[in-house]
Amino acid sequence: MFSPDIAGHQAIRERLLARLQEGRIRGSLLFTGPEGIGKRRVALEMAQREICLRRSACGQCEGCRMFSGEDLPFELPNLLRVTPEGKAGVIRIDQIREGLDSNNQARFSRGVIEWAALAPALGCHRWILVEEAHRLNESSGNILLKTLEEPPPDTHFILVTHRPEALLQTIRSRCERIPFAPLAPKEAWAVAQRNGWQDGDHDRWSALGEGSLRFLDEAAFRRAEAQVDAWIALIGGRAFADEAGPLLPEKDSTLAQGEQLRQPLELLLRLLADLARIRAGETPALAPWREDLTPLATSERDLKTPQEAALQALRHLPRNLSPEPLLREVALSLGA
Structure with a gap:
């Protein structure tokens, strides 16, 4: 029932799955923890599992292939990704209220609020993943508040950040906080080895990364x-x-x-x-x-x-x- 590509966080993943299956998962979640430890990937797994033909985020079926690769689409049948835009690296108000240019296939065509109100795909929830949520500016954060407080049925927001203190307090108060710990050193290094790192770099790589994958x-x-x-x-x-x-x-x-x-x-x-x-x-x-x-x-x-x-x-x-x-x-x- 879990993606084989994700390292660590097994207890959190099991708890989230159980709550989802029992209908006890909150509409707005805040994933916090150090940068580069896999918070975003766990959030994606929740949406991927519903599209997976085996319902396990197997990574092999046609459904899972939509989630594969580094260049992940911004919009999938049950997932909308919101990421910082432009050189300033902020999440702007128009991304929340109006969406972005549909002629650019890398972007989504509806604003978050409109997308959240659509009916979910059969057998799925609607997931809205706000990556680097600390990059919401004050205007975009305030526009999002009401929807975060009362998401439409079967719609869930997951805000991911390593800097929760930079979020508006009103946003933090409307989300259930899910804290993630750094990966165990062996877990992080195992991922590094799969990505081609050699033993000679182990000590410095592990010390700098502090249980994260920031330096893959x-x-x-x-x-x-x-x-x-x-x-x-x-x-x-x-x-x-x-x-x-x-x-x-x-x-x-x-x-x-x-x-x-x-x-x-x-x-x-x-x-x-x-x-x-x-x-x-x-x-x-x-x-x-x-x-x-x-x-x-x-x-x-x-x-x-x-x-x-x-x-x-x-x-x-x-x-x-x-x-x-x-x-x-x-x-x-x-x-x-």
Whole structure:
């Protein structure tokens, strides 16, 4: 009854299936947990199981093939996907109220509210999956509120996010929260191996991923590695101009600059936490970098000032500040 392609979260999946079969599942669910641990895939499984000819999300039948591949359609017989749009990476009000251009086959033609009111396919529920739900802006979130509070019969919303604190409180209050934990290290690495990763990368890949699959793509992993090395160099006193390259946003990325800056700032916070762990005689979470971090974990080094600077920078990201001055200011705090 479960997709063989999903790693982990078995207890949650069994509970959701049982509640669905018993008619006890809420109309609006909020899937939360760290980025890249499979929350979205579990949400898709609920819709896929109903279309599957074996009712098991087998991944082999004609029904399941509609859900296969990276380029998943935005609209399927019983599923509507809502994702951030454009360079700014937000879910806009017109996606909720009016839908998007039907001439573009990658997009859906009806707004969420209209789609939710349609009769479901025979033997199915209607599922509306809001991916990266923290990217709902205030206007689109407010338009969605009433439908979230009272979805039409047999229609279910699943909002997926790793940043629930960024959602409107009124949205959070209308959804049942389903928290997901990180994958066990063995579960995550098994997926990595199926995607071609070799044992030589195990320690760094596992440490950076923290039980997630965020770095299955090698380019993303190598960039995170480079960002860790850049911060270590800056903590050690190297010049910002010489080391900041990996920390700055990539100009050709589809992500907004603010979203690109989030990862290096969060990595800095992890490194500062590891310096405190080493100082206390504990094992750092980023253990593969321990040799580089240990000489930097001196008792006279101020860890609180750069931590506050990084947290402040993260709070300011939605304001679309210039990335280089923001990172330079954080880097200066490392010498405080």
